Amino acid sequence: xxxxxxxxxxxxxxxxxxxxxxxxxxxxxxxxxxxxxxxxxxxxxxxxxxxxxxxxxxxxxxxxxxxxxxxxxxxxxxxxxxxxxxxxxxxxxxxxxxxxxxxxxxxxxxxxxxxxxxxxxxxxxxxxxxxxxxxxxxxxxxxxxxxxxxxxxxxxxxxxxxxxxxxxx
Numbered sequence: 001x002x003x004x005x006x007x008x009x010x011x012x013x014x015x016x017x018x019x020x021x022x023x024x025x026x027x028x029x030x031x032x033x034x035x036x037x038x039x040x041x042x043x044x045x046x047x048x049x050x051x052x053x054x055x056x057x058x059x060x061x062x063x064x065x066x067x068x069x070x071x072x073x074x075x076x077x078x079x080x081x082x083x084x085x086x087x088x089x090x091x092x093x094x095x096x097x098x099x100x101x102x103x104x105x106x107x108x109x110x111x112x113x114x115x116x117x118x119x120x121x122x123x124x125x126x127x128x129x130x131x132x133x134x135x136x137x138x139x140x141x142x143x144x145x146x147x148x149x150x151x152x153x154x155x156x157x158x159x160x161x162x163x164x165x166x167x168x169x
Contacts, residue, residue, distance in 0.1 A: 004110065006125035009035055010098035015118050018126070022112050023162045025132070026103040033114075033126050035099040040092075047085070047092040054078075054085035106132040 013035040020032050061078040064070040111128035114120055138158055142150065157167040 004128060004130050005104070007032065007101050007104070007127040007129050008123050008125050009033075009101060009120065010122060011035070011040065011095045012120060012122040012124075013039060013099065015114055015116050015120055015126070018112070018114065018116050020109050020112075020127075022109055023160075024109045026107060026109060026129075028103055028105050030103045031100055032103055032109070033101045035120075037096070037099060040096050040099050044089075044092040044096050047089040051082075051085040051089045054082040058082045101126060103129070108132060 016034050016036040018033045019030075020026060026032065058078040058081070061070055061075050065072070065075040108130050109127050110130050112126070113128070114124070114126045120126065140158075155169065157169050159167055
C-alpha cells in the first residue's frame with residue numbers, strides 16, 4: 001500500500017503557482033508548487049551584498065592589523081562579521097531552494113490544501129502525497145447486513161467525487 005506524506009514549503013510566503021491538482025499523477029522531481037520569489041530573491045541579494053561588504057572589511061582590517069594599525073580584537077570582530085555574513089547568505093540561498101515543492105517520488109496527489117495567491121506559513125501542508133504503488137487499499141464503511149454478503153475475492157468497483165461517472169475496478 002502507498003505511504004502518504006504531507007508536502008510543504010520550508011519558508012512562508014505567497015503561493016505564486018500550483019502546477020497540479022488533486023488526483024494528478026506526478027513524477028519524481030516534478031515541480032508541484034512555487035512561492036512568489038520577489039521577497040526571497042531580495043533577501044538573497046541583501047545577504048550577498050552583506051557578505052561582499054564583510055569580505056572587503058575583513059581584507060582591509062587584516063591589512064591594517066599587519067601594519068599594527070588595528071588591534072587583534074578588531075581583526076577578530078571583522079572575522080566574526082565575515083562568518084556571520086556567510087551564514088546569512090547560506091540561509092537565504094537555502095530558503096530560495098526550498099521555495100519550490102517538488103515530487104519526492106513518483107506518486108499521486110491525494111489532497112490539495114492551498115490555492116494560488118494564498119499566503120502560507122512555513123511547514124503548512126500544501127499537498128497530501130502518496131507514493132505510487134501498484135496496490136491501493138480502499139477503506140469504506142459497510143453495514144452489518146452487507147458484510148454478510150461479501151466474500152473473499154469478490155470484485156468491487158469504486159467511484160470518486162473527483163472523477164464523476166467513472167468506475168475503478
